[in-house]
Amino acid sequence: MIATHLPILQVVIPLMAAPLCLLLRRPRLCWALSLAVSVIALVIALLLLGRALSEGPISYALGNWSPPWGIEYRVDVVNAFMLIIIAAIGTIVQIFAPRSISHEILPSQHTLFYTLYLLFLSGLLGVTITGDTFNVYVFLEISALSTYALIALGRDRRALTAAFRYLVLGSIGATFILIGIGLMYMMTGTLNMADMAQRLQPMLDSRTALAALAFLGVGLTLKLALFPLHIWLPDAYTYAPTVVTVLMGVVTKVWIYVFLRFAFTIWGQEFVFTEMHLQDLLVPLSLIGMLAASTAAIFQRNVKRMLAYSSVAQIGYMMLGVSFVSQTGLSGTIVHLFNHALLQAALFMALGAMLLRVGSPLLDDLRGIGRQMPWTMAAFVLGGLGLIGVPLTVGFISKWYFILAALEKGWWLVASLILLTSLLAVIYIWRVVEVAYFQQPDPNTTPVKEAPLSMQLPIWVLIMSILFFGISTKWTAGLAERAAAWLFGGGP
Amino acid sequence: MAVRGWAVNPSVSLLVAILLPLFAAPLIALLGRRPNLREAVTLTTGGLLFLNALALVGPLLDGQRPALVLAEILPGLSLVFELEPLGLLFALLASGLWIITSLYAIGYMRGHHERNQTRFYVFFALAISAVQGVALAGNLLTLFIFYELLTFTTYPLVTHHRTPEAQRRGRIYLGMLLGTSFFFLLLAIVLTWQLTGTLDFRSGGILTGKADGLLLGVLLALYAFGIGKAALMPFHRWLPAAMVAPTPVSALLHAVAVVKAGVFAILKVVVYVFGLDLLNETDINTWLIYVAGGTMIIASLVALTQDNLKARLAYSTIGQLSYIVMGAALANGWGVLGGGLHIVAHALAKITLFFCAGAIMVTLHKTEVSQMRGIGRQMPLTMGAFFIASVSIIGLPPTGGAWSKWFLILGGLETGHYVAVGILVLSSLLSIGYLIPIVINAFFFPAQDNGGLKEAPTLSVIALTLTALGCLVLFLYPGPLLTLLRLMGVF
Incomplete structure (x- = not known):
C-alpha cells in the first residue's frame, strides 16, 4: 500500500513537515524533525532507485488522474540517482547544522532556518521527481523562494544584497523557463513530459519551437550558473551561512538534471545539440567557465569565495560533459553530479568548522590552522585532493570520463584544457595548504580548539565516501553509465 | 629454497x-x-x-x-x-x-x-x-x-x-x-x-x-x-x-x-x-636515446659546477637516471638488462654517497665541497665508503656499476647506436671529474680544523658501510639479479 505511494511521499512529507516545524517553534525539536524527514526522504529515494532498477520506470498518477491529463510523477534511473544526491546531502547537512548555525544564524531565526530547509528540500525533490513540465515550475518557485530567504539568514549584511541579487536573476531565469514551458504548451497542448516529447517532434521546425528552446536554454543555464550567467553565484555562496552554501551546491546540480531532462528526453539530443548548434555554444562556454573561474579562484583572499569560484568551474566540467553528446561524456556528468556534491559538501563543511572556531574565512586568518585543527584541516586537504582529481578520490573518476570523452571525439585541445584546469585546482588548494601548515598563527590571537564531534562526524563521513567511491565505483559510475544509456535511449 | x-x-x-x-x-x-x-x-x-x-x-x-x-x-x-x-x-x-x-x-x-x-x-x-x-x-x-x-x-x-x-x-x-x-x-x-x-x-x-x-x-x-x-x-x-x-x-x-x-x-x-x-x-625510440644522452651530459656538466655536495649528487642522479632511460630507449635485451641492473647498482652507490653527505653534515657541519679538504683523516670510514660508491657511479670494477654500464654499452653496440656508446663513456669521464676530486681533497690534504678522528653516529656509519659493501658484492655476485631479470623474457 505505502510502497505504491512512495513517489508522492517523497515530496509531501517534507512539504507537510515545514508548517509543522513552524508550529513546534523550539529549535531542537525542529532540528529533530528535519533530520528525521531528511532520513526518511533518503530511505524513500533509495527504495525508489531499487524499484526503478528492477522494474523499470515508475509512473505515479497524482490523485489517480491518469496522465497525460493529470500530473504524473515519474522515476527512472536518472532522477532516482538525483533524488538520492539531494536527500543524502540534506541528511548530512542536518547532522552538521546545529553547531554550525549556532554562530552563523541568529538564535531567534533557527526555527525559520529549519522550516525553510524543509520547503527547500520538498522543492528540489519535487523538481526532480515530477514528469510534468508545469510542476517543474511550481517546485522551482518553492525551492527558489526558500533559497533566497535562506541566504538572507546570513549574519553578514552583505548576505542581503547577495540574496536580492540572486532573487532578481533567479526570477528572470524562472520567468524564462516559464515562458519556454508556456510556448511548448501552446504548441503541443500538453504539459506531460512524455506526451510532450512525442507531440513536439513534428513541430520542431516551427519558430515557436525555436523561441521555446531559446527561452528554456537561457533560463536553465542561468539557474545552473553556467558561465557567463554565473554572476549571482559567488556572492550568494560567500555570504550565505555555511550550511546554506552546502545546500545551494545541490541546487545547481538539480538544474543540470532538469537541463538533461529537457534536452535529452523532451527535445531530443539530435535537435538540441546538432541541429540547433547548442554544442558549438556550450563547449566554449563550459571551457571558458572552467578556466576563468579556476583562475579567479586562485586570486581570492576569502576561502569561501574561492570554493564558490571552484564550484563555477565544476559546473563548467559538468556542462562540458553534456555537450560532448556522447555516452562517455554524459556518464561523466552524471557521476560528477554525485562526486562533486560530496566534494563540495566536504570542503564547505570543513571550512564551516574552521569558521566556527576562527570566525573568519579569510586566508590570512587561517594561518597555522593545520596545527590547531589537525583533523578538520586534514579533511580539507583530502577534499581538496578530490577536487584536483587525485586518484583514489571521486574527482579522479569524473576526470577520467571527461578526458576519455574528449579523446573519443579527437578533441585534443579540450582534453588538455581539462587537464590544465585540474592543475589550476592544485594551485588554489595549495595556497590554503601552505597557509595552514607553513605559516605561524598571529601571536595576538588566542589559539583555537579542534571542531566538535557533531561537525567532525559528518565531515569525515563525506571524506570516507569520497575515498570509497573513488575506489569502488559500481554504484556511482556504474549507475551513471546506465542513466546515460537511458537518456540516450530517449525514454521519458 | x-x-x-x-x-x-x-x-x-x-x-x-x-x-x-x-x-x-x-x-x-x-x-x-x-x-x-x-x-x-x-x-x-x-x-x-x-x-x-x-x-x-x-x-x-x-x-x-x-x-x-x-x-x-x-x-x-x-x-x-x-x-x-x-x-x-x-x-x-x-x-x-x-x-x-x-x-x-x-x-x-x-x-x-x-x-x-x-x-x-x-x-x-x-x-x-x-x-x-x-x-x-x-x-x-x-x-x-x-x-x-x-x-x-x-x-x-x-x-x-x-x-x-x-x-x-x-x-x-x-x-x-x-x-x-x-x-x-x-x-x-x-x-x-x-x-x-x-x-x-x-x-x-x-x-x-x-x-x-x-x-x-x-x-x-x-x-x-x-x-x-x-x-x-x-x-x-x-x-x-x-x-x-x-x-x-x-x-x-x-x-x-x-x-x-x-x-x-x-x-x-x-x-x-x-x-x-x-x-x-x-x-x-631513437629520439629518446638522444634526449637521455643529452640529459646525461648536461646534468654531469652542471654537477661539476655545484659546490653544495647534496646538489652535486642530485645532478649526478639526474644523469644516472638517464642511463636507465637510455637502456629502455635502446629497446633491446642488453639495454633492458643494463637498465634493470642499473636500478640496483645506482641505488646502492647513490644512497651511500648521500649517507656520507649527511654524515659529514651531522658530524662536521659541512655542506659545501670546498670546505671538505682533509676530512678523510677525520672520517676515514665515511670517506672510504664515499670512494667505493664513487667508483660504482663512474662504472669501474670492482663495483656493481661496472656491470650495468657494460651491458648498456653492449646494447648500444648491438643496435648500432655508437653515439650512445660515446655518450656513456663521456658521462663516465665527467663523473670522475665531479666525484674523485672530493675524495682526493679529503685524503691528501691535512684537516682544516685540526680535529682528530671524529666519525658520524655509529648507526649511521654502520648503514653507510653496509651499502658500500653492497656495491662490491654486486660486482662479485650479480648472478641472482641476472636470473631474476632474465625472467622478464626479453633476453
Missing part, C-alpha cells in the same frame, strides 16, 4: 607488501612519545617487508605470476597487483634499503636534533607503502595511482623543515611532478585505454597494430616526459629542489625510491606496453 616454505599464499603477500607499511604508519604516530619503541616499529616493519618480498622470489622462479584484484575502479579497469620480475626486484630493493636507511635515520635525526621526528617516520612509512604499490602494480592505472600517492606522501618529507625555503622548493617539487604526471602521463594512459581497451602489462606489449607511427611517437613522448620522476630534461628541476629535505629522505627517496619509481615505470611501459619489437619496427 628456505624462504619458500614461509610464504602462505603469494597473492596475499602482494597485498601484505602494501598494507604492512600502511598500517605501521598510524602505529608510529601513536608511539610518538616513545622514540625507541617508535623506531623499533619502523625497523620491524622494514624487516618483515623485506622477508615478505623475499618469499615472493620462490613462486616467481617457479614460473608463477600471481595476481590480486582489489577493486574495480572504473568499469573494466581494476586496482590490481601482480608479481613481475622487475617489480619484485624494485620491491626488494626499496624494502631492503628502507631498513638500512632507518638505521641511518635514527643516528642522523637524533644527531642533528631534528624536530617533528614522528611525522617524519610516519610519512616515510606511507611513502614506502606507495613505492611497494608502484613496484607490484598489475596495470598502468594501478601504477599511476601509486605513482601519484608517492608524490603526495613525500611532499611533507621534502618540506619537513617548514621554512620559507622548504615551502618554495616544495612548490617546485609538487608543481613539476604533478604537472608532468597530470598533463602528460594521465593523457597517455587514457589514450592507451582508448586505443587498446586494456591497461594490462603484457609481454610483447599491447599497442601493436593499434596506432600508426606518429601517434605512437607522441604517446611515447607523453610517457617519457609524463613520468617526471625519471627526471628527463627539461623536467628535472624538482630533484635538486627536493634536496631541502633531511638527508635520509634525499638518500632513500631521491636517490632510490622516488626516482627509481620513475625509471622503473619507463622500463615497464617500454617492455610491457609498447613491446621492444614494436619500438624497433617503428623506430620511434
